[in-house]
Amino acid sequence: MIPLKYNVRNLRVRWKTTLMTVLGTGLVVWSSCILFGLVDGLEHSLAVSGDPLDLIVMRKGSSNETTGGFETAKADELLTLPGIARDYSGRPLAAKELLNIPIAQRENGTRTNIIVRGVQPASRQLRPDFRIIEGNDLVEGRAECIVSKSMSKRFKGAQVGGVLNFGDKEIYRVVGIFTAGGSAAESEVWADLKDVERSTGREGSVSCVQLRAAGPKDYDSLRNTIEDDTRFKLAAVPESVYFLNQSRSSIFLKGAGTLIAVLLTFGAMFSAANTMFAAVSARTREIGTMRALGFSQLHILISFLGESLILCGLGGAAGLLATIPLNALTYETSDFNSFASMTVAFRFGPLVLAVALMMTLAMGLFGGMLPALRAVRLDVISALREL
Amino acid sequence: MKYLTYILRNVRRNPVRSLLTIASTSICLFLMMILVSFFAISDEVNASTRIYNRIATLNANGFAGMIPIAYVKGVAQLDGVLATTPFSWYGGKYQDEILPFAQFGVDPETVFTIMSELSIPPSQLKEFQQTKDGCVIGRKLAADKKLKVGGSLPLKGDAYPVGLDLKICGIYDGPSDRDLRMCLFNWEYLDERVKQVAFGAGSAFTPANARRSGNAAMIFTKCKSADAMPVMCKKIDDLYRNSDFPTRTQTEEAFGKMFEEMLGDLKGMIRAIGMAVVFSLLCVAGNAMAMSMRERTSEVALLKAIGFSKGLVLLLVMIESVLVAGLGGALGSLGARGCSRSSTSRSTQPGSSRFSMSHGTSRSRGCSSRSRSALSAASFRRCERRTCRSSTD
Numbered sequence: 144m145i146p147l148k149y150n151v152r153n154l155r156v157r158w159k160t161t162l163m164t165v166l167g168t169g170l171v172v173w174s175s176c177i178l179f180g181l182v183d184g185l186e187h188s189l190a191v192s193g194d195p196l197d198l199i200v201m202r203k204g205s206s207n208e209t210t211g212g213f214e215t216a217k218a219d220e221l222l223t224l225p226g227i228a229r230d231y232s233g234r235p236l237a238a239k240e241l242l243n244i245p246i247a248q249r250e251n252g253t254r255t256n257i258i259v260r261g262v263q264p265a266s267r268q269l270r271p272d273f274r275i276i277e278g279n280d281l282v283e284g285r286a287e288c289i290v291s292k293s294m295s296k297r298f299k300g301a302q303v304g305g306v307l308n309f310g311d312k313e314i315y316r317v318v319g320i321f322t323a324g325g326s327a328a329e330s331e332v333w334a335d336l337k338d339v340e341r342s343t344g345r346e347g348s349v350s351c352v353q354l355r356a357a358g359p360k361d362y363d364s365l366r367n368t369i370e371d372d373t374r375f376k377l378a379a380v381p382e383s384v385y386f387l388n389q390s391r392s393s394i395f396l397k398g399a400g401t402l403i404a405v406l407l408t409f410g411a412m413f414s415a416a417n418t419m420f421a422a423v424s425a426r427t428r429e430i431g432t433m434r435a436l437g438f439s440q441l442h443i444l445i446s447f448l449g450e451s452l453i454l455c456g457l458g459g460a461a462g463l464l465a466t467i468p469l470n471a472l473t474y475e476t477s478d479f480n481s482f483a484s485m486t487v488a489f490r491f492g493p494l495v496l497a498v499a500l501m502m503t504l505a506m507g508l509f510g511g512m513l514p515a516l517r518a519v520r521l522d523v524i525s526a527l528r529e530l
Numbered sequence: 531m532k533y534l535t536y537i538l539r540n541v542r543r544n545p546v547r548s549l550l551t552i553a554s555t556s557i558c559l560f561l562m563m564i565l566v567s568f569f570a571i572s573d574e575v576n577a578s579t580r581i582y583n584r585i586a587t588l589n590a591n592g593f594a595g596m597i598p599i600a601y602v603k604g605v606a607q608l609d610g611v612l613a614t615t616p617f618s619w620y621g622g623k624y625q626d627e628i629l630p631f632a633q634f635g636v637d638p639e640t641v642f643t644i645m646s647e648l649s650i651p652p653s654q655l656k657e658f659q660q661t662k663d664g665c666v667i668g669r670k671l672a673a674d675k676k677l678k679v680g681g682s683l684p685l686k687g688d689a690y691p692v693g694l695d696l697k698i699c700g701i702y703d704g705p706s707d708r709d710l711r712m713c714l715f716n717w718e719y720l721d722e723r724v725k726q727v728a729f730g731a732g733s734a735f736t737p738a739n740a741r742r743s744g745n746a747a748m749i750f751t752k753c754k755s756a757d758a759m760p761v762m763c764k765k766i767d768d769l770y771r772n773s774d775f776p777t778r779t780q781t782e783e784a785f786g787k788m789f790e791e792m793l794g795d796l797k798g799m800i801r802a803i804g805m806a807v808v809f810s811l812l813c814v815a816g817n818a819m820a821m822s823m824r825e826r827t828s829e830v831a832l833l834k835a836i837g838f839s840k841g842l843v844l845l846l847v848m849i850e851s852v853l854v855a856g857l858g859g860a861l862g863s864l865g866a867r868g869c870s871r872s873s874t875s876r877s878t879q880p881g882s883s884r885f886s887m888s889h890g891t892s893r894s895r896g897c898s899s900r901s902r903s904a905l906s907a908a909s910f911r912r913c914e915r916r917t918c919r920s921s922t923d
Contacts (some may be wrong), residue, residue, distance in 0.1 A: 204686060256592055
């Protein structure tokens with residue numbers, strides 16, 4: 144086996160070329176990792192949002208909370224159903240919620256729709272790890288609201304002490320900032336249910352009811368009651384299924400990310416191949432020498448493939464490292480399911496690592512294959528005679 | 531031009547290297563152009579709607595708010611208005627496909643006057659106006675789903691608690707940059723159906739504002755002239771400012787821009803990735819150029835010995851580099867153009883469906899070729915200094 148030291152030393156000697164190639168492949172890996180980090184962030188927030196015992200009750204046939212409304216009378220009856228889990232003080236973990244989608248202005252002046260969710264006290268426990276990190280939780284009936292951390296950074300007036308003005312009847316004072324375990328709730332503004340009912344004139348209806356079953360058996364019986372009982376005839380969607388359906392929006396991003404990653408890999412592959420071809424043609428005498436010394440063709444092949452892999456590996460590592468500082472990055476765009484803003488946090492996880500690794504391997508192997516084969520096929524005598 | 535042969539020979543000197551560089555450049559530029567043109571489309575399509583003099587009226591509080599149908603008549607009576615129609619998004623499912631295509635409840639008498647760039651055979655239009663449950667669909671939608679005039683189009687309710695059983699009365703056509711995948715039906719048919727549900731169930735049902743009966747959702751108005759537009763916007767908003775349902779009216783262009791603004795950070799991110807890709811290409815092509823120049827130092831020395839000036843030699847190298855980069859860019863843009871032609875037939879975005887290649891192509895190709903030549907010039911300078919030193923020996 145030709146020692147790896149040979150390859151490493153060669154890369155070091157031709158350091159300018161190595162640097163350029165590493166930069167080229169590194170940037171390519173960096174771009175793809177960013178995209179996949181965002182995809183992962185989106186999927187993670189959707190996965191985290193779904194508790195296995197939680198149900199979202201909407202009108203039958205509706206595919207989204209924003210359009211799935213039904214009568215308040217039915218909702219009130221739902222809250223009294225047996226089988227709903229209770230919190231430590233005996234109150235049922237079930238809440239009526241009313242959604243509104245007003246237009247809000249970002250700090251940079253552009254506008255988008257945001258979700259304002261009218262909630263009841265139990266709503267907080269139905270979200271994973273709900274916490275107030277700044278200010279206070281809202282007090283009912285005072286037109287107060289709380290915003291998520293990422294919203295407070297992006298929207299005008301969404302800071303503690305600020306005011307969110309969505310119209311003459313819809314003005315909320317921001318009193319606190321919350322986080323909810325990275326779940327979908329972090330793209331929303333929360334206000335008191337009665338306040339939202341009043342400001343939008345929708346006293347008789349709710350958008351959905353969120354509830355948690357006390358156990359698996361109660362879960363099944365609740366679902367059956369809600370869906371089949373003539374009192375209700377609503378859709379009881381398991382929370383995880385609901386969010387899985389919402390992740391349709393990540394499909395576009397995933398598809399785009401994959402396309403970009405594949406194309407960029409090809410582009411960088413050719414660049415690595417270029418470098419390796421130059422390396423091979425500059426070292427024909429060395430290759431001839433090694434062959435003369437007794438290394439077999441297979442050894443030469445492995446050696447040059449190895450060098451190509453090291454080269455691309457350096458680029459991949461550089462690109463990967465460059466994505467680490469982006470871990471705190473959040474980006475805000477529109478979720479076309481609910482037609483409102485959603486915030487996604489970049490997540491540096493196994494998906495990103497896997498993408499970087501696969502790209503590097505592909506670039507190294509396929510890029511380096513042809514040059515390595517050329518090195519292998521050199522005739523020993525004429526190689527020794529090369530200038 | 532007399533040096534062109536020499537330059538071309540130089541490019542062909544190491545065909546593998548040149549091919550690889552061209553391939554690498556073309557792939558990355560292809561990608562970048564698709565990314566950049568993605569946003570150039572919507573800008574162009576939006577600007578192109580300016581000539582139609584249309585304005586859109588929404589509830590001031592957003593899409594979830596209601597616009598009473600009476601407002602449509604109110605706006606129609608204003609001076610400076612050619613025609614108005616409600617434009618209520620239905621959001622139904624077709625064969626269990628969620629959001630398959632856009633469906634809107636409109637006024638059959640006025641909608642084609644307002645959307646004047648769309649054409650429909652007069653007999654089909656008459657049929658649409660006379661059939662309560664009729665609808666017209668776009669040419670591309672009819673082709674995609676293999677629907678024909680006279681066929682039925684059953685839609686299941688998703689955003690609304692009612693389904694619609696529509697009959698296809700006509701197929702409209704229009705320029706390729708308009709949305710030819712809409713389904714337009716009679717607003718009154720939807721309203722009737724919603725009323726039936728509300729009163730038929732017997733319970734005191736007050737659904738969310740937007741799903742109430744009598745909701746026009748949006749009013750689409752064609753103004754008599756372009757100057758009338760800002761005046762009309764203000765007039766309409768003033769008229770309803772103090773009512774229960776205040777409005778916000780804007781030109782069609784601004785309305786489209788609003789959708790673009792919804793994309794938020796995504797735009798900036800895609801641009802950043804595009805920049806990173808171009809920079810990476812810089813390194814790739816510059817690297818290739820530097821490698822080939824390193825092999826030619828004695829040749830450069832020879833050229834200078836026979837009298838070529840420094841500037842001329844530099845120029846020759848730059849042209850060679852621009853040629854290689856340009857070839858890669860040309861291939862990439864051809865690929866992107868071909869890709870966009872085939873994708874327009876399958877795009878399902880409402881409103882915008884054509885890639886505009888003019889912007890992205892020239893800009894990206896130009897700047898990357900220039901940067902490439904700059905880099906190779908820099909590497910060449912280094913080689914040049916080396917040869918200067920050696921040639922004095």
